[in-house]
Amino acid sequence: MTQVIGLISGTSVDGIDAALVDISGTGFDLQVELVAGATYPYQDDLRERILAVCAGEAISMTELAELDDAIAIAFAQAAQNIQSDRQPATLIGSHGQTVYHRPPHSQGLDKTQFLGYTLQLGRGAVIAQFTSITTVSNFRVADIAAGGQGAPLVPPVDAALFSHPQEARCIQNIGGIGNLTYLPPRRDHWLEKIRGWDTGPGNSLLDLAVNYLTNGTKTYDENGSWAASGTPCHALVEHWLQQEYFHLPPPKSTGRELFGVDYLQECIKDAESYQLNSADLLATLTELTAASIVHNYRTFLPEMPQKVFLCGGGSHNLYLKNRLQQLLETVPVLTTDEVGFSADFKEAIAFAVLAYWRQLDFPGNLPTVTGASQRVLLGEINFRQ
Structure with a gap:
């Protein structure tokens, strides 16, 4: 040991x-x-x-x-x-x-x-x-x-800790940037089938937006409660999902260099014509995180997972977790705590x-x-x- x-x-x-x-x-x-x-x-x-x-x-x-x-x-x-x-x-x-x-x-x-x-x-x-x-x-x-x-x-470590003999799983980290590990059932040649990449923004745009909207008095939306009080603008989300990164095939990675302050300012400018209030803007940015994750799953995974396990700070955002569950429909959205490893x-x-x-x-x-x-x-x- x-x-x-x-x-x-x-x-x-x-x-x-x-x-x-x-x-x-x-x-x-x-x-x-x-x-x-x-x-x-x-x-x-x-x-x-x-x-x-x-x-x-x-x-x-x-x-x-x-x-x-x-x-x-x-x-x-x-x-x-x-x-x-x-x-x-x-x-x-x-x-x-x-x-x-x-x-x-x-x-x-x-x-x-x-x-x-x-x-x-x-x-x-x-x-x-x-x-x-x-x-x-x-x-x-x-x-x-x-x-x-x-x-x-992290995907090789996820393979060691979370792979299952029968289930295809996704381990979805939601930090500032979101990233996934796709784990096929742990059978013959399973290592060759493991995939992983950065899905796009996780908490980065949400935290920056909260800081902007509160003039620096808050740094994050606790439990997603502020966003939950708003209404997402789906037309705006669809527009944002046209961003080139979301359509690049894996392997791919990203960071604040793309989904940072300048990107948030573009999002705020795009939102002006929709006359969104602060809660609506946060709800729409949260929807972008959830929708971009699901878009990656449906577009690039060899098959949809049978279960999704969240980790990272975003796993505490109950509104984000709920939106992921709604978009993934019948695929259960859990946290890594439920299989014995701290999501934090x-x-x-x-x-x-x-x-x-x-x-x-x-x-x-x-x-x-x-x-x-x-x-x-x-x-x-x-x-x-």
């Missing part, structure tokens, strides 16, 4: 999710138990700096280095706090904080643009030094170097598993998901000096 800490802050930049996990086994035959999970919010000024960089604000190299260090220290403190008085973990898997993600370009003659580019701040070497625990970080770059999207990386900390658990795999020299990506040319080891191992 190996005790591992998984750390991640997603595109919503809410804070650092930390999971202390006991792991044993090899390959996809793992036993994983969550010992403790907690979310540690960023300090307000640090969160504002991160969001500014994510929105494209220019900073100097000195400021970039300082931001990288500040995020790493925040991650290291989260790792220390999650252990509390327990026996120290022997390994940390840290995703870091994504501040830029550019998927690979597959067309055109400019080969310098063929590979994708991704940047996660909060370098593992600082975390390892601060905590005295071996830290695996920078997981995405190896997949990108192999021609992949570098995202999503499932992504952090995944990076603990990816670090565990890296220590065992077990490849952590799936080419059928990311489009990489081959399976590769993910993550750089940082030892305390």
Whole structure:
């Protein structure tokens, strides 16, 4: 049994999710138990700096280095706090904080643009030094170097934790960005049939809209209650669904670079002619998240799943969950809590598993998901000096 800490802050930049996990086994035959999970919010000024960089604000190299260090220290403190008085973990898997993600370009003659580019701040070497625990970080770059999207990386872990011998399942994460893992029944050649990609906006537009509509006094719509009091404009949703990303075939990935502040402003401008109030706008943006997820299922999956399991912050949005259930009709929409894995900390658990795999020299990506040319080891191992 190996005790591992998984750390991640997603595109919503809410804070650092930390999971202390006991792991044993090899390959996809793992036993994983969550010992403790907690979310540690960023300090307000640090969160504002991160969001500014994510929105494209220019900073100097000195400021970039300082931001990288500040995020790493925040991650290291989260790792220390999650252990509390327990026996120290022997390994940390840290995703870091994504501040830029550019998927690979597959067309055109400019080969310098063929590979994708991704940047996660909060370098593992600082975390390892601060905590005295071996830290695996920078997981995405190896997949990108192999021609992949570098995202999503969680589907192989979902395969180990959630696959079922008879059921086809979708694990739907709803963070700032939504992403899915399609798991066929766990039978012969099942790994070759696993699929996964980013479906589009999750909470990103909703959180930005709440911040905009409340002049910064609120950051999210708790339980989706504000949106639930409005009426979605379906004509507007249909217009937004014409966005090119929704029609790109997988593998594909996206982020705030597309579904961020500028996109929200376009949505608000589009909504002006419909004279929507604030609740109607939130209901319509929520409908876009739900409809884009279902559009991805119906358009790109080899078959509809028999069950859908939600995780991430969006799993708490009861209005969004209800809209997904309505659109998916007879397909049950559940959460990963109902199969034994915390919906809040499932992504952090995944990076603990990816670090565990890296220590065992077990490849952590799936080419059928990311489009990489081959399976590769993910993550750089940082030892305390």
